[in-house]
Amino acid sequence: MQADLIERYSAPVPRYTSYPTAPHFHAGITPEIYASWLAALAQDATISLYLHIPYCDRLCWFCGCHTKHTLRYEPIASYLEALFAEIDWVADQLDGKGVVTAIHLGGGSPTMLSAEDMARLKLRLSTRFTISPTAEISIEIDPNDLGEDRFDAMAAFGLTRASVGVQDFDPKVQRAINRLQSFEQTQHVIDSVRARGVHSVNVDVLYGLPYQTLTSIEQTIAKTLLLAADRTALFGYAHVPWMKKHQQMIPDEALPDIQERFAQSQLAARLLTEGGLHPIGFDHFARDSDSLSIAARNNKLRRNFQGYTDDGADALIGLGASAIGQLPQGYVQNITPTGDYQKAVLSGTGATARGFSLAPTDRLHARAIESLLCRFDIERRDLEAFGPEGAALFDYALDLAATDPDGLTQADADRFAMTDLGRPFVRAIAARFDSYLTEGKARHSLAV
Structure with missing residues (x-):
């Protein structure tokens, strides 16, 4: 492909997980407006819940999520009480309406929740919402530091889909992004969740990382295919150090230029396709039997804040600090600083900070x-x-x-x-x- 073509069409643009995109949300969408939107949902509305756990026991330098580093459990326990309060507030506005057809735990590292607290969280959700017996329940997993009790807790929670971060298997790249993780660790996680009945596994791979080369990409994809995941997300590393200060730990000179980055993306996509996965949109790949492939074939593929999805729920309700929701009337986003979020929900008000009403x-x-x-x-x-x-x-x-x-x-x-x-x-x-x-x-x- 001509180099000038790549240069011309590589200018920064949104990923379009919403439209308008989040930078255009404004403070005119208040907790009161959000409450009215929730109350207006139909009695039989389908609901997808996203719960944000904004804590990690290590901070990966490539990460663009709203999260914070902690080695103590006390902040997580405190945060969970606020999350319970928001669950209650949202449920009060719904007043029994709706059926939950999907639950996704994201972060951060939601697997930092203790087994006991994961059980408490599921009980609170089950008490305050009507959850479909066929609900898709997924969780983002950091393969490090997971004991058997956490796997059992995820199974008890009802986990049906696991999302496992791979990023890259090259040790040099892993050191550069502060994400040391062996193939064996990753394989153990996938084997463990599948042994407990999880029917679908997704893995995330990145290109455009520091010190990545075409050779290292090829080796990483080869190992990724050995994991036999049902879906693979192939994301371009978003280097935004002006937003995420920890990304300043990654030297700019270690990043591939735009030509190399493009070559990495195309090589990875070709290898995944040759490995038996079907391209879904511009950055996902799935096996023929996976629900994402089925949705694409049936023209039911959608795109929201979780990327490509087959989730056709009427409303996506975000719970937790910085969480974003999508309702028929528009978008809402919660307060981002965890301390301010906790104060708001524990005082009995909603946590909505901003949003957008769709015309x-x-x-x-x-x-x-x-x-x-x-x-x-x-x-x-x-x-x-x-x-x-x-x-x-x-x-x-x-x-x-x-x-x-x-x-x-x-x-x-x-x-x-x-x-x-x-x-x-x-x-x-x-x-x-x-x-x-x-x-x-x-x-x-x-x-x-």
């Missing part, structure tokens, strides 16, 4: 962007369902294809689509449909 034009642009990222195309009929403004946006897409000097897109009367050449740059093309992109001072990660 019809926002829903239109969101549909176009999600369709492009999930299917690599936009159909005229989807946009025309929004009326004249939708028809005008499809005409804009036709103009994009007609004036595309690089052959990244193509269009006919009914469909705008990425070409094979253009698919690696789909985020850059999706950004053309973002009417907020030039507003504000948000800074983003590279598009490839």
